[in-house]
Amino acid sequence: MTNLLFAVLLLLHMLPVYSSDTGNLFIATDRIVTHGHSEGVSGHDHIWHREMDFIRYLIGRGDYRESLFLLERVVPENNHQNDSLNYLTGWVYYQQKTLDLSARHLLQVSKESPVYHKSRFFAAYSLAHDGDAGRAGEVLELTDSGTDNLYHALQRLQLGGISLLERDYKRYRSHAADFSGNHHVTAAEEQRMEHHYAQLRDRRTASPFIAGMLSAAVPGLGKIYAGKSAEGVAGFLYVAALGLTAFDFYRGSGPDSVLFVLSASAAGAFYVGNIVGSVAAARRANQEFNYEMDQRILFDMHIPLRNAF
C-alpha cells in the first residue's frame, strides 16, 4: 500500500515536467513565440541547457552551418545565457575561419563568464590573424588575467607575438623581458618567438631601387639580388639573345634595316621589362618573407592557445 502511494505521488510529480519538456522541444527550428519573446528558444533553464547541449553536439560533429542556424534563433534571458550564446557563436565562426565575426562575438563575453579568458585570447588571435594586430593588442592589454600564471604567460606571449606582427621590436623586447620559460604551455613558443625576432631583426630587406639599378647594369642581376636566381638567369638569357640578334642584324644590314629596328626594339622592351621586373621581384621577395614570418608567428601564438584551452 505504501509502495503504491509512493508510485502515485511520483507519477503526479513527474507529469508536469514531461509535458513542459515535450511542449517546447521544437522551438529551435520553429521560431515559436515563448515566454514573452518574439521568437526562438528562450527561458527555462532545462530547455536552454537541452538546446545548448544539442548545439554543442552539432559543433562537436563539425556541423557548423547547422549550429549557427540554431544559435541565430536562440534568445537569451540573462547575462549567463547571453555569454554562452556569444561564446558558442564566436567559436563556430572561429572554426569556420570567419575571424572578424568570431572576434566580434567572443569580445561580447562578459568577465563573469567561465569562458571569459578563452574568449578574449581567441578574439585577440582572430583579430591578429585577420590583420588587425593593433586592435588585438588593445584587447589583450585590457584583459584582466587575474592571478593565474597560465593566463599571464599566455598574455605575455600573445602580446610579444602581436608586437612582432607589427614589427615593433622595442615593444617586443619589453614583453619578451617577461618571458620566463617556466610555464610548459608557453615555454617552447617563447623560445621560437625569440628566434623569429632574431630573424626579423637580422633580415636584410631587398631594396627595389638597388634591384632596378643592378638589372639596368646587368640584366637579371637585380632579380638574383632579390633572391630570385632562376628568374634572373632566364631574364639575362632572353635579353642577351635578343641583343645578340639585334647586333647580328646591325652588323649585316646596318642601323637602318627593318630587321635591326625590330629586333633592337624587342631587345629594348625586354631590357626595360627586366628592370621593372627586378623592382617587382624585390618587393615580392620582401612580401613573401614578411608573409612567411607572420604565418610562423601566428602559428606559435596559436599552439599555446589550443593547448591551454
Place this chain on the structure above:
Amino acid sequence: MKWTNGFCLICIFLCGTLSEGVNAQTEKLMKRADSLFDSGNYFEASIAYERVYFVAEVPLARITANLKKTQALKQLGEYEKAHGDLRRSLTYRGEDSLRLEVLYEMAICAYLGGDPDDAYGLLRQFRHLFGQGSGQRVYLLEGLALAELMQWDALSDHLENWVLNFSDDTGLADEKLQRFAEILTEKDQQARRDPEKARLWSALIPGSGQVYAGEAGWGLLNAFSQLASLGAFSAMALNGYYVAAVFAGLGPFQSFYFGGIRQAGLMAEAHEKSRREKTLAAVREFLFNLEEELGAE
C-alpha cells in the same frame, strides 16, 4: 524488505516513465521533422532529424532518423555528408530491412558523390549479407556503378543475372545483352584517340597529332607556324645572320614544335573524355529503360 521492495518499485517506475517520456518526445520530434521535410525545408528537416538522433535512446528510432536525414541531405545535394552520417548506423544489428536500407543508401550516396568504386564495394557487401533477392533498384545501382567504372564484361554478366531474376522470358536476357553489345560497338566505332599516339604523330609530322585528335584547323595552324619559323631560320642563315637565325628562327620553332606535341596530347585526351561521356550516357539510358521494362512486367 518492505523498503527494498519500495526501492525496486520506484526504480522500475522511474525507468518506465522516463523511457515513455523520451519515446513520446522522439515521436513528436520525428513528426515535426517529417512535416519540415514534406514542406520542402530540407535543411531544417536535416537538423530536426539529427535532433531525433540525438534525443532518441532506442536504436530503431536513431537509425530511422538517420535514414530520413539522408533523404533530406540528398535533396540538398550533400551526398558525402549523408554517406558519413550513415556510417554511424552500420553497427545496427536490429531489423534486416533497416540494415539493408542503410547499405543501399550508403551505396547510392557514394555513387552520387562521385565514388562509384565505393558504391560498388558497398553493393557487393549488400549482396553478401542479403543475397540475390534484392530489389531492382539495387541491380540498377550496381549496373550504373559498373558502367561508371567501365567494367563492361562485369556489367554484361550483371545484366544477364538481372534480367533472369526479374523476367520469365528466357529470350529477353539474350535480347538485352545483344542490345548492350550493340551500344558498346556503336560507341566504340566512334574513333578512339590515344593521347600517346597523338603526341607521337605530332612529333613525327607537325600538326598531324591535332588532325588525328579531330582538330584539323589547329593542326594546320601549328604546322604552318613551325614551317614559318623554320623558313625564317633558313632565310636568316642563308643571308649570313647566324646568331639571329638561332635565336629568332630556331627559338620560336622549338616552342611551336614541343607546344604542338603537348597540344595534340591534350586534344586527344579531351576527345577520349567526350567519347567516354557519350558511351556512359547511352549505357545509363539503356539501364534506366531496362529497369522500367522489367518493373512493368
